[in-house]
Amino acid sequence: MWVDDWNPAAERKHGISATSLKDGCSAREVAEALNSIIGPVGHANCDGGYYDGMWLERLFRAAGIAPEFTLLDLTRLFVADQSLFKRFSTIHDESEAPHRAGADAARLCFALVRANA
Numbered sequence: 001m002w003v004d005d006w007n008p009a010a011e012r013k014h015g016i017s018a019t020s021l022k023d024g025c026s027a028r029e030v031a032e033a034l035n036s037i038i039g040p041v042g043h044a045n046c047d048g049g050y051y052d053g054m055w056l057e058r059l060f061r062a063a064g065i066a067p068e069f070t071l072l073d074l075t076r077l078f079v080a081d082q083s084l085f086k087r088f089s090t091i092h093d094e095s096e097a098p099h100r101a102g103a104d105a106a107r108l109c110f111a112l113v114r115a116n117a
Contacts, residue, residue, distance in 0.1 A: 006018040027062035028062075031067070032065070034059075034067070038068075041069065043071070043072050044069055045077070046074060074108065074112075077112070084116070091115055092107065092108065092111035095110070
């Protein structure tokens with residue numbers, strides 16, 4: 001099972017028990033859903049760098065399929081525009097979200113859209 005590396009620290013940080021992960025969708029179902037949603041775009045931005053890549057790799061390995069997209073670090077968007085990074089950081093820091101993928105993604109998107117406005 002790809003969630004065997006889940007530990008008490010991860011459980012506390014994310015508020016998700018290992019048991020609930022094992023009772024959820026299979027790795028294959030999740031990987032196929034990601035491919036169908038993100039694959040046509042070709043990439044997804046993340047703010048977790050190493051950890052996001054590590055979990056994505058474990059998920060797809062357990063699913064027995066390859067990702068049809070690449071994972072890119074969000075900071076690449078700010079290399080050429082430091083003022084965008086400052087605006088983004090200010091807006092992002094004004095909001096709080098539980099450390100959960102959906103809430104984190106929404107918070108990042110909201111801050112990026114507002115920073116670009």
